[in-house]
Amino acid sequence: MTLSPPDMRGAGRTWAIAATAFAFFATMVGTTLPTALYSIYAVDLDFSSLTVTVLFAVYAIGVVGALLVFGRLSDQIGRRPVLLIALVCAAISSILFMLPPSLALLVVARVISGFSAGFMSGAGTAAVIDLFPQLRRASGGMLAVAANSGGLATGNLLGGVLATVSSAALITPFAVHLGLTAAAIIGLWMLTPRPATQSSVRLRIQRLRVPAEVRGAFVRAVLAGGSAFAVSGVLTAVTALFLSEDLHIRSHWVPGAIVFLIFATMAAGQVIAGRVPPERALLVGCAGLLVAVVLLMAALGLTILAPLVAAAVLLGLAGGFCVNAGLALTVERVPESTRGEVSSAYFASLYVLLALPAIGVGLLATVVSLRHAGLIFAIVVAALVAAIGGIQARRAA
Incomplete structure (x- = not known):
């Protein structure tokens, strides 16, 4: 069975890579677009x-659900159809966000947005890597992660800026995103090859298997990258409220800009990490994460803005190192026939x-203040990152 696209060279390959990366980018923009709008909804x-x-x-929930049920789908029917499904989900989510808001509607829109990210995260990463020649697979991994993080970054900033300048703050950002997804669907349809063959599709909750030869690296990569995602998730979820309630900063673009810094510098960190051996990049990432968490603790404890901005920048850079190293140690080292499955398991x-730390901080904030809940979380993550860094340092010794 062959799921690979036909051999492509020159301009055809370049356009296919560009269309696939843009589809990845446009989908991820929609997932963070509401970040700066949470204070308005509140x-x-x-x-x-x-x-x-x-x-x-x-x-x-949508992300993990899509990955668990459909994580191997792109290995069965090809990458392109799954990417198109992701873009359709992204468009539906934006349409729902444009309707008069209610909690139930917003939850449904967020879950469908999660579906779009779940379909795209595994299949999109594998699709970009597949389009690169064997000797340039590392470049494909870097581009995939850059498209992912670049989309996440742009969504935060775009939502905040459009909400600030528009008289329809809860509609305009999603209308713009709808246009992006339409352009991505057209580009993907016209510029990327159809899969050569397909196999039968079996949709059921499945254990996403990781080959034994990369399992140890997979665990370390997930714990390191997951720590970066955990801090990013908490910052994304509570920054708007922290700025408005504790720092009395009401501008919608400021929380969007701060979270933008996380994901923009994460993309930069991934590019830099591509020039470093992955085992060393993972160690550097853990060290950076530890400093970022300390800065976050300073921002929350002292209720000042500067350490929060510094924490966002360093968190992004360090997280980029961890995520890129994780891909290099796992997804890039398995056969194409299982690449979608391993990529899905990783994401x-x-x-x-x-998700879990963000919910935990929200629950804790019902007992103590939001700042104190964030401080408790930061202490726990600092201990975890220090432990992972210690293990990685012993491996490198």
């Missing part, structure tokens, strides 16, 4: 901090670690 619909964090984290694990 006021308009009288949401508590717990509701806001749950609304953020429920998106991960499913990361998204679980993205």
Whole structure:
């Protein structure tokens, strides 16, 4: 059975790579577009901090659900059809967000947005890597992660800026995203090859298997990258409320800009990490994460903005090192026939670690203040990152 696209060279391959990367980017833009809008929803619909964090984290249910049920789908029917499904889900989510908001509608829209990310994260990463020649697979991995992080970054900033300049703050960002997804669907349909053959499709909850030869690296990569995702998730979920309630900063673009820094520098970190041996990149990433968490603790403890901005930048860079090293040690080292499955397992694990801490902080914030809940979380993550870094340092010695 062959799921590979036909051999492509020159301009055809370049256009296919560009269309696939743009589809990845456009899908991920939609997943973070609501970040800067949470404070508006909190006021308009009288949401508590717990509701806001749950609304953020429920998106991960869609991601993990799609990865568990459909994680091997792109290995069965080819990458292109799965990417098209992801884009359709992204478009439906934006349409739902444009309707008059209610908690139930927002939850459904976030879950469908999670479906789009779940379909795209595994299949999109594998699709980009597949389009590169064997000797340039590392470049494919870097581009895939850059498209992922670049989309996440752009969604945060775009949502905040459009909400600030538009008279329809809860509609305009999603209307723009709908246009992006339409362009991505057209580009993917016209510029990428259809899969050569297909196999039968079996849809059921499945254990995403990781080959034994990369299993140890997989665990370390997930714990390191998951720690970065966990801190990113909490910052994404609570930054708007922290800025408005504790720092009295009401501008919608500021929380979007801060979270943009995380994912923009994460993309930069992934590019830099591509020039470093992956085992060393993982160690450097853990060290950077530890410093980023300390800066986050300073921002929350002292209630000042500067350490929060610094934490966002360093968190992104260090997280980029961890995620890129994780891909290099796992997805890039398995056969094409299982690449979609391993990629899905990797991202499913990361998204679980993205969601659970955000919900935990929201629950804790019902007992203590949001700042103190964040501080407790930061201490726990600091201990985890230090342990992972210690294990990695012993391996490198």
